Amino acid sequence: MVKNKVLLRIENLKKYFPISGGLLSRRVGAVRAVDGISFDIKKGETLGLVGESGCGKSTTGRAILQLYKPSSGNVFFENTDLTKISTEELRQFRPKMQMIFQDPYTSLNPRHSVGKIIAEPLVIQGLMSKQQRKDQVAQLLELVGMNPAFMHRYPHEFSSGQRQRIGIARAISLNPSFIVCDEPISSLDVSIQAQVINLLQDLQEQFSLTYLFIAHDLSMVKHISHRIAVMYLGKIVEFAGGNALFNNPLHPYTQSLISAVPVPDPQVERKRHRIILEGEVPSPTNPPKGCVFSTRCPLAIDTCFLAPPEYREVQPEHFVACHRVRAG
Amino acid sequence: MNTQLILEVKDLVTKFYTLEGVVHAVSGVSFDLEEGETLAIVGESGSGKSVTVMSILGLIQSPPGKVEGGQAYFAGKYGRRDLLKLTPAELRNVRGGQIGFVFQDPISSLNPILTVGEQISETLVKHLGMSGEEAQKKTIELLEQVGIPDPKMRYRNYPHQFSGGMRQRVMIAIAIACNPAIIIADEATTALDVTIQAQIVDLFQRLRNVIGLAVIWITHDLGVVAGLADRVLVMYGGRVAEIALVDDLYKRPQHPYTIGLLSAITRLDARRSNRLVSIEGTPPDMLIPITHCPFAPRCPYVFERCWQEIPSLIVVGKQHLTSCFYDLDKRRPRDG
Numbered sequence: 001m002v003k004n005k006v007l008l009r010i011e012n013l014k015k016y017f018p019i020s021g022g023l024l025s026r027r028v029g030a031v032r033a034v035d036g037i038s039f040d041i042k043k044g045e046t047l048g049l050v051g052e053s054g055c056g057k058s059t060t061g062r063a064i065l066q067l068y069k070p071s072s073g074n075v076f077f078e079n080t081d082l083t084k085i086s087t088e089e090l091r092q093f094r095p096k097m098q099m100i101f102q103d104p105y106t107s108l109n110p111r112h113s114v115g116k117i118i119a120e121p122l123v124i125q126g127l128m129s130k131q132q133r134k135d136q137v138a139q140l141l142e143l144v145g146m147n148p149a150f151m152h153r154y155p156h157e158f159s160s161g162q163r164q165r166i167g168i169a170r171a172i173s174l175n176p177s178f179i180v181c182d183e184p185i186s187s188l189d190v191s192i193q194a195q196v197i198n199l200l201q202d203l204q205e206q207f208s209l210t211y212l213f214i215a216h217d218l219s220m221v222k223h224i225s226h227r228i229a230v231m232y233l234g235k236i237v238e239f240a241g242g243n244a245l246f247n248n249p250l251h252p253y254t255q256s257l258i259s260a261v262p263v264p265d266p267q268v269e270r271k272r273h274r275i276i277l278e279g280e281v282p283s284p285t286n287p288p289k290g291c292v293f294s295t296r297c298p299l300a301i302d303t304c305f306l307a308p309p310e311y312r313e314v315q316p317e318h319f320v321a322c323h324r325v326r327a328g
Numbered sequence: 329m330n331t332q333l334i335l336e337v338k339d340l341v342t343k344f345y346t347l348e349g350v351v352h353a354v355s356g357v358s359f360d361l362e363e364g365e366t367l368a369i370v371g372e373s374g375s376g377k378s379v380t381v382m383s384i385l386g387l388i389q390s391p392p393g394k395v396e397g398g399q400a401y402f403a404g405k406y407g408r409r410d411l412l413k414l415t416p417a418e419l420r421n422v423r424g425g426q427i428g429f430v431f432q433d434p435i436s437s438l439n440p441i442l443t444v445g446e447q448i449s450e451t452l453v454k455h456l457g458m459s460g461e462e463a464q465k466k467t468i469e470l471l472e473q474v475g476i477p478d479p480k481m482r483y484r485n486y487p488h489q490f491s492g493g494m495r496q497r498v499m500i501a502i503a504i505a506c507n508p509a510i511i512i513a514d515e516a517t518t519a520l521d522v523t524i525q526a527q528i529v530d531l532f533q534r535l536r537n538v539i540g541l542a543v544i545w546i547t548h549d550l551g552v553v554a555g556l557a558d559r560v561l562v563m564y565g566g567r568v569a570e571i572a573l574v575d576d577l578y579k580r581p582q583h584p585y586t587i588g589l590l591s592a593i594t595r596l597d598a599r600r601s602n603r604l605v606s607i608e609g610t611p612p613d614m615l616i617p618i619t620h621c622p623f624a625p626r627c628p629y630v631f632e633r634c635w636q637e638i639p640s641l642i643v644v645g646k647q648h649l650t651s652c653f654y655d656l657d658k659r660r661p662r663d664g
Contacts, residue, residue, distance in 0.1 A: 052521035052522070052523065052524075053521055159610050159611075161610065162610070189373055189548065189611070190372065190548060190592050190593055191372060191589060191592050191607035191611075192610070193592065194593075194605065194606035195606040197604055198603055198604055198606055201603070216521065216522065218522070218596060219593070219594040219595055219596045220594050222594065222596060223594040223604065246596065256523060257522060257523060258596065260522040260523045260526035261551070261596050262549070262551035262555055263551060263554065263595055263596060263597050264550045264551045264553075264578065264595060265554055265578055265595075265597075266554045266555070266575050266578055267575065268554075268597065272555075274530075276523075276527055276530055277523045277527075280493060280524065
């Protein structure tokens with residue numbers, strides 16, 4: 001159940017990656033991966049973060065967890081600003097915030113047994129005896145639908161879906177309250193994707209977990225998320241509850257994104273009107289002056305090229321950054 | 329209806345002899361392709377969909393791979409010939425000349441040290457015997473045809489100066505350069521973002537209508553297939569599970585695996601449901617030769633016979649074949 005208590009509040013978060021060049025390796029520019037975004041994540045909800053490759057969605061996830069130090073902005077976790085505290089203090093928060101990675105091959109150490117991989121966070125936090133850890137690992141494996149005897153095996157002995165389960169077991173080993181799921185299913189086969197999504201939902205219910213679910217697959221995001229943020233070139237262009245976003249998308253980018261997703265039904269596909277965007281996403285080193293989407297927007301007018309639109313609430317709980325959308 | 333078959337594949341068998349054992353990648357696949365038709369081959373990783381087409385075109389590296397059986401008749405410029413019996417030189421002529429390809433990863437399929445224009449012209453000079461000047465003119469036309477803006481200038485650019493979507497357009501330009509009869513697109517849009525994927529799918533549909541190309545579209549994505557294919561072939565464990573016209577496959581799937589796949593995908597136009605229907609278990613280990621239906625361990629309709637023999641394709645409707653012992657309409661095992 002989604003309560004209205006805010007777990008995380010992100011305020012004007014920015015992450016620029018410097019580009020150095022020239023003889024003295026001076027700073028010559030910056031990749032504006034995340035360029036001033038604000039939103040909150042409520043306790044027990046799944047917040048979907050969608051966008052195309054390079055839009056800054058993964059950077060957002062990592063900057064929230066302080067895996068990248070944000071260039072500016074604040075991240076409040078249960079009222080503590082994670083950007084202001086020391087590394088030592090931050091370590092106290094680490095068990096509460098975990099991450100599930102996209103690639104189940106590179107995110108598991110091939111030389112460690114599954115038991116060692118899952119127990120590693122427990123070892124680092126130093127809370128348990130060896131036997132306790134072993135019992136805990138067995139329990140975790142069972143929880144993610146695997147045989148506890150597998151703890152003695154190595155990652156290469158498992159399929160990608162099973163590896164992703166191991167990654168999930170590791171993420172929940174410290175009893176976190178918040179998990180960033182960074183494209184957790186995009187490298188899995190369709191029949192396996194559904195298994196992993198169901199597992200994530202079961203765990204959420206059982207342990208009242210809060211997810212930030214990062215993905216480019218809109219239909220999967222729609223299935224799992226309570227609210228959804230759409231990102232484009234480092235900015236959030238639209239933010240709304242799942243139903244509102246899909247039934248009444250306001251931003252032209254969201255509209256074209258939704259229309260580009262194929263529906264697995266030939267009859268629907270034949271009748272559908274598709275908004276095909278011209279061109280491609282501009283470079284984040286040199287984003288457009290006005291609205292970030294102006295170079296591809298079918299509705300752009302003069303204003304759009306001159307000034308960035310304000311990110312505002314146009315309907316209750318429905319935020320959009322677009323000059324062409326009227327409030328009401 | 330008078331339709332011409334341009335490709336007939338019969339009982340194709342391909343194995344890989346690896347250190348760990350024999351991988352039974354393709355075990356008796358048969359299908360055909362009509363002129364101007366788009367056939368989608370759908371399956372999960374390891375189902376043998378790519379190996380099937382690579383085998384037909386002699387692109388299986390040997391060792392470890394070996395095409396051990398079957399025929400693949402291609403009705404090309406020089407009459408109807410079995411591609412599996414051609415010499416490497418003859419095959420090279422077919423590839424690129426009469427059958428074009430578009431692969432998943434355009435960056436590794438393009439040569440990084442040649443300009444895009446040179447790579448397209450090369451095909452034209454080699455297969456059509458054009459002069460350098462003719463080839464350049466034709467190349468610029470082709471770039472324009474696949475929707476690359478400012479083709480004259482882009483002719484001189486290198487692959488790294490193109491984005492993923494633009495590179496895929498270049499690959500398509502190479503593929504259609506010699507007016508092939510068939511284009512094989514192997515996961516051609518998988519690496520692309522949805523808005524770019526929509527652009528490429530749109531381009532394929534336009535080319536099909538304009539040039540009348542036959543397309544074999546290999547993918548794992550049943551969503552893209554719905555809007556693109558005339559017929560769909562579903563593969564599982566190196567075998568054909570089902571073949572049907574696109575509408576029939578989505579409306580009246582006749583193989584439990586197809587049903588599983590269709591219910592496992594989320595739909596944007598669906599209401600939010602609480603649980604996805606998943607196919608339990610994992611795909612088969614292709615190292616182990618089987619004597620039963622490959623889907624039996626995961627099938628909700630499994631019964632005795634499924635464990636005793638391997639089902640072969642049977643006709644269940646107009647242009648609709650399935651390899652399943654269970655009659656899903658009557659909800660009971662089939663007779664005979």
